[in-house]
Amino acid sequence: MNIGEAARASGVSAKMIRYYEQTGLIPPADRTASGYRDYSGTDVHMLRFIRRARDLGFSVAEIDELLGLWRDRSRQSADVKRIALAHIEDLRRKIGEMEQMADTLQTLASCCSGDNRPDCPILADLESANDDADQEPKRRRGAIDNCLQ
Numbered sequence: 001m002n003i004g005e006a007a008r009a010s011g012v013s014a015k016m017i018r019y020y021e022q023t024g025l026i027p028p029a030d031r032t033a034s035g036y037r038d039y040s041g042t043d044v045h046m047l048r049f050i051r052r053a054r055d056l057g058f059s060v061a062e063i064d065e066l067l068g069l070w071r072d073r074s075r076q077s078a079d080v081k082r083i084a085l086a087h088i089e090d091l092r093r094k095i096g097e098m099e100q101m102a103d104t105l106q107t108l109a110s111c112c113s114g115d116n117r118p119d120c121p122i123l124a125d126l127e128s129a130n131d132d133a134d135q136e137p138k139r140r141r142g143a144i145d146n147c148l149q
Contacts, residue, residue, distance in 0.1 A: 002037065002038070003036075006047065010051060012051050025060060025064055
């Protein structure tokens with residue numbers, strides 16, 4: 001099948017298929033006599049594997065490692081589990097960071113009157129972050145502290 005058909009069958013865009021080939025995540029596709037890429041059912045199966053791994057948030061490097069383990073029938077499931085657990089830890093860290101960002105923005109939005117006046121604690125906080133870039137985030141709370149008083 002051509003790249004468009006492989007893209008539809010796998011749920012991976014043609015652009016991403018080309019990218020995965022270019023970076024070596026997947027082997028180059030066979031070519032027809034006229035030079036078009038020719039994908040097999042096995043290629044589509046691999047692309048679906050990649051798509052599912054991307055949907056779960058794995059990086060390209062992690063997917064490359066998972067593909068290697070998937071292909072290796074003598075693999076140890078402990079190696080796969082190690083990658084998954086490390087990814088879970090990374091996701092939980094990112095979730096915590098995003099919750100902190102949302103809490104900060106919620107506090108700033110609550111302090112903003114949202115009227116016709118130009119004063120805005122949200123902009124003041126963004127501005128103060130530039131002035132205090134070398135300070136730890138906990139010490140850069142000027143706009144938040146000012147609006148809570």
